[in-house]
Amino acid sequence: MYRPRWMNEELGILSDHVARFYAAEMVPNEERWREQGHVDREFWRKAGEAGILCASIPEEYGGAGGNFYHEAVLLTEQYRATGVSGFSNSIHSQIVAHYILNYGTEDQKRRWLPKMATGELVTAIAMTEPGAGSDLQSIRTNARMDGNSYVLNGSKMFITNGQLADLIVVVCKTDTEARARGISLLLLETEGAEGFRRGRNLEKIGQHGSDTSELFFDDVRVSPDNLLGGVEGQGFYQLMQQLPQERLVIGIRAAAVMERAVEDTIAYTSQREAFGKTLFDLQNTRFKLAEAKTTAHIARVFIDDCIERLVAGELDVATAAMLKWWSTQMQCDVVDECLQLHGGYGYMKEFGIAQMYADARVQKIYGGANEIMKELIARSLTE
Ligand SMILES: Cc1cc2nc3c(=O)[nH]c(=O)nc-3n(C[C@H](O)[C@H](O)[C@H](O)COP(=O)(O)OP(=O)(O)OC[C@H]3O[C@@H](n4cnc5c(N)ncnc54)[C@H](O)[C@@H]3O)c2cc1C
Structure with a gap:
């Protein structure tokens, strides 16, 4: 079998460990997840315990302290296990966690990354809208300051992990007049967020074990502490x-x-x-x-x-x-x-x-x- 040149002994051990984890905890459940349209929430916790979440996030923020080689091993084993998998850890660990790690304030990293690593928080990233996909700069979801909070309005389309997400990176305009320079990333904590609504789990022709949703924001109040990096206009x-x-x-x-x-x-x-x-x-x-x-x-x-x-x-x-x-x-x-x-x-x-x-x-x-x-x-x- 093909073996990457970068694969060392430690990564080989990780590969065996995760292959066993997926065979025991993921493969037997895949069919049921496809029928219900999403992965069990409990599985996220188990993946956290097994060290699969946030593998390339430093230990000081609750991660496993690895790098992208570790992530590559995890991904490869996940998809080699059956060729189909609804577990969207890539969005969570390899995408959202890295936005927070690379651009978040110290407070944001400490607030969210450790809970993401345990699976206590499941995350999503919401860029696409019903009227804007490839042309991201023309998004219409916006956040304007009112008193001491942002007020978020708009909707998002096709969002992976949308049904389960507790924390969503919402790509929005903090300056509706500007295109790229008006875009910011606002992190919405969904629990108790008034005006936030999840649409139904969308019916797709494939990837049935992975939930995909439309999301709605109707005057949702979000603290400025949740603006990624704390500076507006950096999102694009x-x-x-x-x-x-x-x-x-x-x-x-x-x-x-x-x-x-x-x-x-x-x-x-x-x-x-x-x-x-x-x-x-x-x-x-x-x-x-x-x-x-x-x-x-x-x-x-x-x-x-x-x-x-x-x-x-x-x-x-x-x-x-x-x-x-x-x-x-x-x-x-x-x-x-x-x-x-x-x-x-x-x-x-x-x-x-x-x-x-x-x-x-x-x-x-x-x-x-x-x-x-x-x-x-x-x-x-x-x-
Ligand atoms: C299962 C699934 C999961 C997804 N998960 C997420 C997610 O988690 N978060 C998120 O934000 N989005 C997500 N998306 C959205 C996805 O990223 C968009 O569907 C994609 O970017 C295309 O945007 P669109 O659907 O609006 O297509 P459009 O932008 O309307 O484009 C339609 C087609 O037009 C053509 N086209 C468009 N622009 C050009 C151009 N400049 N030159 C040539 N051809 C062009 C292409 O063929 C393109 O496929 C998901 C989508 C699906 C189906």
């Missing part, structure tokens, strides 16, 4: 700085799912017989799987290079965009080929490959649509 800059890491997270998932899809398909075609031999004995099957394995391998090599660059502080926007569009496109292509080799069974929901197929599609849309990724790369061509 903060978002742009974090996006390469978010796109790398999506790429790691893509590679892990490709590997799992290939493994499942080798196993299936090796036992299914047609024309007096196994499907795996047919040259087309062998060649398709050889191609899929090669693609998964190239993705892994590219991703490992990006992981090393990220840890060194050198992952640039264009390279992260290349990884995001290419790996997710390859994920969709590989999973589609693998489904084909399952025949009719591949179209049945009870087969993992069918769920991987449905789950894969949105990888090309969220985290910045793949067309936006190509725009970012194209812009870098003449720099």
Whole structure:
């Protein structure tokens, strides 16, 4: 099996530990989570106890004191476990926690990170709105000062962890006249927040174990202490700085799912017989799987290079965009080929490959649509 060059003994032990944790605590529950439309709240606590939440947050803030190599191991094992997983730890630990760590005031870090590490707080990030997705600068959700608090108004769309979140990073305008410079990140503590409402858990074609919601803010009062970093107008800059890491997270998932899809398909075609031999004995099957394995391998090599660059502080926007569009496109292509080799069974929901197929599609849309990724790369061509 492919082993990254950066994988050392400590990371190998972590990999075995989390693989056992996911096999015992996640895999047996996935089907039930898909039916109920979200992961159990209790699972977040268990993940906290197992040291899976906030792995790359310093110990002084309750995290495990690791870096992105640790996060990469956790993500890879999570998606290799079944190829489908509703546990949106990436939003919580690899995205929201890093906004707070990198831009939060000391008080904000101490207030929220330790509870995020135990799973006491589940978090979400709310950028997208019904009228603004790719064009983030045109969001309309706004927060204006009134007396000694902000008053938050607007709505958000497609928010992962939206049903369970106790703490939401709300991307809003603190200056409605400005575009990028008017954007701030306001952290909303949902418990007892008057005027805050969660819409229903949206019905998706895949990723059923992960909840996705519309959120509504109607004159919600938020303390200025919850403005990330304490200075208005920094939100767009903060978002742009974090996006390469978010796109790398999506790429790691893509590679892990490709590997799992290939493994499942080798196993299936090796036992299914047609024309007096196994499907795996047919040259087309062998060649398709050889191609899929090669693609998964190239993705892994590219991703490992990006992981090393990220840890060194050198992952640039264009390279992260290349990884995001290419790996997710390859994920969709590989999973589609693998489904084909399952025949009719591949179209049945009870087969993992069918769920991987449905789950894969949105990888090309969220985290910045793949067309936006190509725009970012194209812009870098003449720099
Ligand atoms: C399951 C799921 C989970 C999500 N989780 C979150 C979350 O946790 N938080 C959050 O904030 N958002 C989340 N999103 C939202 C996601 O990030 C947006 O859907 C995405 O950014 C695209 O925005 P949009 O849907 O408004 O599409 P639009 O912006 O309307 O774009 C539609 C399509 O138009 C094309 N397009 C748009 N702009 C350009 C351009 N400049 N050049 C060329 N083509 C273009 C692309 O093909 C694009 O897919 C989630 C979405 C889904 C489906």
